Amino acid sequence: MMEIREVKTTSAAPLAVFRIVFGAMIFLSVIRFWYQGWIKSLYIDPKYFFPFYGLEFIKPWGEYTYILFVICACCALMLALGMFYRIASIGLFFSFTYIELMDKSTYLNHYYFVSLVCLMLVFLPAQVYFSVDAYRNKNLLSDAIPVWCLSSLRLFVGLLYFFAGLAKVNSDWLLLAQPLKIWLPAKNDLPIIGFLFNYSWIPFVFSWFGCLYDLLIPFLLWNAKTRLWAYGAVVVFHGLTAILFPIGMFPYVMMVTALVFFSGEFHQKIISQIGKWLQLPATFLYPNRIYAYSPTTQRILLLGFGGFFCWQLLMPFRYWLYPGELFWTEEGYRFSWRVMLMEKAGYAQFTVLDKEGRREVVNNQQFLTPLQEKMMSTQPDMLLHYAHILRDFYHQRGYNNPQVYVDSYVTLNGRMGKPLVKPTTNLAQEEESFKPKKWITSFDDTITGF
Amino acid sequence: MNTFKRTIAVVALLSGFLWACGESSTTEPAPDDDSKDRKAVLTHLADEIILPAYANFKPKLETMIAKSQAFSAKPDATTLSEFRQAWVDAYTEWQKVELFDVGPANKTGIRNYYNIYPTNVTGINDYMADPSVNLEVASSYDKQGFPALDYLINGVGATDAQIVAYYTASVEGPKRLAYIKRITDHMNALITKVIADWNGSYRTEFTTKTGLDIGSPMGELVNGYVLHYERYIRSGKFGIPSGAMLNGVVASDKVEGFYKKDISKILAQTAHQAAVDFFNGKSVKTGTNGAGFKTYLDALGAKDSATGKTLSETINAQFDIANQKINGLKPNFFEEVKTNNAAMVQVYTEMQKAVRMLKVDMTSAMSIVITYTDNDGD
Secondary structure, X not given: OOOOOOOOEEEOHHHHHHHHHHHHXXXXXXXXXXXXOHHHHHHHOOOOOXXXXXXXXXOOOHHHHHHHHHHHHHHHHHHHHOOXXXXXXXXXXXXXXXXXXXXXXXXXXXXXXXXXXXXXXXXXXXXXXXXXXXXXXXXXXXXXXXXXXXXXXXXXHHHHHHHHHHHHOEHHHHHOOOOHHHHOHHHOOOOOOHHHHHOOOHHHHHHXXXXXXXXXXXXXXXXXXXXXXXXXHHHHHHHHHHHHOOOOOHHHHHHHHHHHHOOHHHHHHHHHHHHHHOOOOHHHHOOOOEOOOOHHXXXXXXXXXXXXXXXXXXXXXXXXXXOOOHHHHOOOOOOOOOOOOOOEEEEEEEEEEOOOOOEEEOOXXXXXXXXXXHHHXXXXXXXXXHHHHHHHHHHHOOOOOOEEEEEEEEEEXXXXXXXXXXXXXXXXOOOOOOOOOOOEOOOXXXXXXX | OOHHHHHHHHHHHHHHHXXXXXXXXXXXXXXXXXXXXXXXXHHHHHHHHHHHHHHHHHHHHHHHHHHHHHHHHOOOHHHHHHHHHHHHHHHHHHOOOOOOOOOHHHHHOHHHHHOOOOOOHHHHHHHHHOOOOXXXXXXXXXXXXXXXXXXXXXXXXXXXXXXXXXXXXXXHHHHHHHHHHHHHHHHHHHHHHHHHHHHHHHHHHHHHOOOOOOOOHHHHHHHHHHHHHHHHHHHHHHHHHHXXXXXXXXXXXXXXXXXXXXXXXXXXXXXXXXXXXXXXXXXXXXXXXXXXXXXXXXXXXXXXXXXXXXHHHHHHHHHHHHHHHHHOOOOOHXXXXXXXXXXXXXXXXXXXXXXXXXXXXXXXXXXXXXXXXXOOOO
C-alpha cells in the first residue's frame, strides 16, 4: 500500500469490531425474521404489494423470496467474518435494500439505516483488520486506516440521532406529549416502572428527555469525557424503548452501533482478547501497517462521501417543498429519521362504480393483509396505490372505466378522527408523483416545529 | 482508568435493571391511580357485567329448554305458545351476552352456534333426517341456535294448528322433535361450558393479565366488542337486510327473527343497549355505572382538542342518535325493510359513525391494535 503524507490515520480496530457486530446483528435479524414466519406472511402470502414510486420493479419473488433472504443472511455472515468482503458488502447492500423496498407496509427507518450503513461499508476498509480476508492476504492486513473512514461512520450515526431529535422538536411531542401520552399508559402494568405511567406528567418527562437525548447524544458520545455516561444513556434509552414498544431488533442494533464512538484502544482490547482466545498470531493482531487508498481513489471516495452527506442533510427537509401538515399528508415523511412520532390509526372503505350502474363496496380483506390494510388506511400514497389496484381489478371484472372513491377516517395523535381523502375524489384518475397531492383534506390544525 | 471494564460494568448493571423491568410478572401490586388501572376495569367488567349477564341468561335458556320438553311431551297450542314465549325471552336475553366475545366465548365460538341468520331451512331438513350429523362444524352454524328455533316454532306452518300438526305427524314428527332437543341441548352444553370456564381459571386470567398486546384479554375484549358492534349489530341487524351494505340489494329475508317477524326491533334494541351499557360500565347487578371503557378513556384524557369534548361523551352522543333512530322503527323489520327502508338505512349510517369512533378513535386512544379483519359487504 502506498502511504500518503497528508492523510491522518487511526486504529482500524473500531471499524473491524463494528463490521463484526453489525454483520452479526443483521444475520440474527434475518434468522429471526425467517423464524417468525414473516417472509411468508409479509412477502409471499399477500396478493398485492405496495412498491415505492419509481421503483415498482422491486417486488417479492414469490416462493423464491426465500433465496433473497438466504443471500442476505450469507452476505451478513461473510461481512461479519470479513470474508470476500467486497462481494459480501455489495451483496448485502443490494439484497437488504431490495427486501426493504418490496413493500411500503413494512417500511422502518432502521431498515433504511442498515441499508445506508451497508452502502458506506462497501467503500470503507472494514476488512483490513481482524478479518478472514486480511488473514489470507498479508498485503491487505493493516491496523491503521485513514481517520475519515471512521469519522464518516460516526458522523452518519450522529446525523441519525440528531435528525431523530430534531423531528421531535414539534408542538405535539413537546407541548402535548403525544404520542407518548397514549402509548405509555398502555404499559402501566409493567413491574417496577409501570406505576409511573399513570402520572400525566410522565409522558412530558419522557418526551423532553427523548428529544434532548437524540439531539445531544452524538456530541456526548464523541467527547471522550462524557462518552462512558453517554453510552450508559444509550443502553437505558434503547433498553426502555425495547421494553415499551414492539420495535424488534432496532434498539439492539443501535446499542452496538454506538460502540463505534469508543476509542481505538477500547476496541483494540476487545480484539486482543478475542485474539487471545482464538490463539491468533501476534503478526495478525499487531501488523503495524497503515492501510491507504491511492490518491485518486481517495479523492473520488471523499467526493462521493461528501455528496452522500449533502444528500443526507437535505433529505429530511424535503417536506418543506410540500404544502400542508407533514404528519397528515406524510409527503416527505419517510427516509428522514422520523421515528415514533405519530399515533395514527384509520379506516378506509372504498367504493368502486362505473357509469353503467355497477357499484361495489370493497372488502379490503379480499385484497390486503391486516398489516397492509392498517398501513394503507393512514398513508395517502398507499391509499392511492390501493385505489389503482382496485381500478385495475374491477376493470378486469368488466367495469367500464371504473371510478374509485374512498370513505376514509383517520385519527392523529389523539385528535378526533376525520376524513383524510376528499370523498369526492375519483382516485382512479389521480396519478402518483412527487407533486403535492391535492386530494388530501386539509388538516385544520397546526403542529409547529420540524 | 480502565474504560473497557467500567463500560462492561455499567452496561451489565443497567441491563440487569432493564431486564427486571421487562420481566412480565403479575404479582406487582396494582397502581394507586385506579382510573387508569386496567385491573379495576377488567374486574368490574367481569364481576359486575359479564358474569351476572351470563347468570341471567342461563335460567332463561333453561326455562326455554323446559318449555321445549313440555312441548315435545305434549305438542299442542298451549305448550307451543309457552315454548315460543320462553324462546323470545331467552333470545332477547342472549342479546345481552353475545357481545362478550372474549375468552371462553371466543374460544368456543358460541355466537356461531347461537345466532347465525338467516337460518338454512333445507339444511335443517337434511339434519333432521340424519341425527348423526356433526353440530360442531362451520357448515352447521346456520342450522341451529335461536334462528333455527325461530323457523321450527314460527315458520313450519301458517297457523299454530299447522305447526302442532307438523310435530304430531306420525313418522316425521318424532324426528322433528328430536332435532329441537339436539339443538337446544347443544346450546345448553355450550353456555354451560362458557360459564364453567369463566368460573374456573379464566376469571383470574382476565383480571390479572392486564397488558394490551395482541392476544391479551383487554385487547381481545375491545376487539370483540368493536367487532360485535360493527358486524353483528350494524351489519347483521341493519346493514345487510336494508341493502346498505350490499350495494342497495335489499334482503328483507335476512332480518333477525325473520319467522316471528315482530321481535326484530326488540332484539336489536336490546343488543344495542347492551353495547352502550357495556361501554359505560353499567353494572348488571346494580344498574349503576362503574369502571369500564368510558372511565378508562376519561382517565386517559381522550378528548377532541378542537371542541374539548371528551371522546366518551362524543361516543355516547352518537350512541344516543343511533338509539333514537332504532326507536323510531316499527317492531317488524321485515316490514320496515319493505316499506320504510330509508329509516333502516339511517340506523346503519348512524351506527357507522359510531363504528369509526370505536374502531379508530377509541382503540387508538387506548393503544389497542385492531386485529380482526373486516369483511364488510359479506
